[in-house]
Amino acid sequence: VNAPDVIGMDEGPAALRRKPRSSVRVAAETVARGDAAAFFSAGNTGATLVAAHASFGMLPGVDRPALATRIPTLRRDAVLLDVGATVDCRPRHLVQFAAMGTVYARTMLAIETPRVGLLSIGEESTKGNDLTRDAHRLLSGGPLCFIGNIEARDVYSGVADVIVCDGFTGNVALKVSEGLVEVVEELLREELGRTFTTQLGFLLSQRAFRRFRRRVDYSEYGGAPLLGVAGLTMVGHGRSSVKAVRNALALTYRFARAEFVDTIAARLAPEAPLLERAQ
Numbered sequence: 001v002n003a004p005d006v007i008g009m010d011e012g013p014a015a016l017r018r019k020p021r022s023s024v025r026v027a028a029e030t031v032a033r034g035d036a037a038a039f040f041s042a043g044n045t046g047a048t049l050v051a052a053h054a055s056f057g058m059l060p061g062v063d064r065p066a067l068a069t070r071i072p073t074l075r076r077d078a079v080l081l082d083v084g085a086t087v088d089c090r091p092r093h094l095v096q097f098a099a100m101g102t103v104y105a106r107t108m109l110a111i112e113t114p115r116v117g118l119l120s121i122g123e124e125s126t127k128g129n130d131l132t133r134d135a136h137r138l139l140s141g142g143p144l145c146f147i148g149n150i151e152a153r154d155v156y157s158g159v160a161d162v163i164v165c166d167g168f169t170g171n172v173a174l175k176v177s178e179g180l181v182e183v184v185e186e187l188l189r190e191e192l193g194r195t196f197t198t199q200l201g202f203l204l205s206q207r208a209f210r211r212f213r214r215r216v217d218y219s220e221y222g223g224a225p226l227l228g229v230a231g232l233t234m235v236g237h238g239r240s241s242v243k244a245v246r247n248a249l250a251l252t253y254r255f256a257r258a259e260f261v262d263t264i265a266a267r268l269a270p271e272a273p274l275l276e277r278a279q
Contacts, residue, residue, distance in 0.1 A: 001026055001027075003021055003025075003026040005021040005023070006019070007024060008044065009044055012046060013047050024041050024044065025047075025051050028051040028055035031056070032055040032231060037232065038231075038233070038234060039051075039231065040223060040234040040235075041236065042237060042238065043238075045084065048233070049085055049226065052233040053065065055231060058228055059261075060268070060269075061096070063093060064086040065082075065226050065228035066085050066096075066101075067085040067167070067170075067225075071155070072156065073155075073156050074156065075157075076111070078155075078163060079105050080173070081097050081100070081101050081163070081164060081227065082165065083167065083173075083174045083224060085167050085228075086167045088166070089131060091138055094118070097164050097227075098116045098118075098144055098164045099144065100227040100264060100268070101114070104225070107263050108258065111161050114162050115145050115147045115161045115162070116145060117149070117164070118132055118139065118146075118164050119132075119152065119163055119169060120150070121151065127149060128149065147160060150163065155173065221248075222247030222250070223236045223237075223244075223251055225260070
């Protein structure tokens with residue numbers, strides 16, 4: 001497929017209009033025509049989101065897209081969304097994210113009854129800003145398994161299977177987590193290399209450290225699906241390694257085989273009363 005135009009990482013989404021043959025636009029249009037099953041990009045995230053939205057449109061009942069990333073917890077893997085697609089949210093958007101995240105957890109993580117937590121600054125329903133308080137009210141008493149607010153310290157505890165927040169908060173939380181993992185790994189290397197005894201301990205524990213690395217390394221997951229658009233779109237990290245791209249493509253293939261977009265559309269239909277109530 002010929003795509004001679006390139007949108008740089010520092011360009012805004014408006015570059016799509018100036019570069020109609022950019023790779024992200026050509027890829028999205030190829031999927032929209034039915035010539036491909038899915039669209040993966042590790043390039044300019046803003047351009048990718050706009051290209052997907054313009055080419056596919058939104059699923060019924062969904063106003064805004066959400067990037068959903070799979071994260072490890074002490075219990076089992078969970079879903080965190082939104083991590084950057086919609087930075088300015090309204091309460092109804094968080095309700096839609098919760099519904100889509102629930103479908104993700106059921107379909108791709110095989111969690112029968114996903115517990116939904118709303119990321120806030122306190123567990124009480126009165127804590128947070130207007131956005132989280134109103135979203136809490138809309139989610140309470142609904143058909144989802146809503147467990148209420150959770151604090152940032154509980155994101156990786158396993159208390160919730162679906163953690164919902166606006167895209168600004170989610171992106172900050174994700175980047176802090178990635179940075180913390182890198183710092184912890186570097187500190188461990190420094191401490192384990194200090195003496196002969198610690199070096200020996202490290203050598204004897206390498207297998208355990210490799211397992212730990214796999215559990216916390218974002219490249220193991222590769223990409224995050226863009227939920228809400230009516231075409232399968234997977235977004236990779238801007239600094240994706242070869243390993244991350246390989247795993248992202250494998251994940252995209254898995255989502256395509258599962259006909260995930262059709263599944264999420266079908267399973268959102270029973271949640272129509274909740275989504276309508278949130279309007």
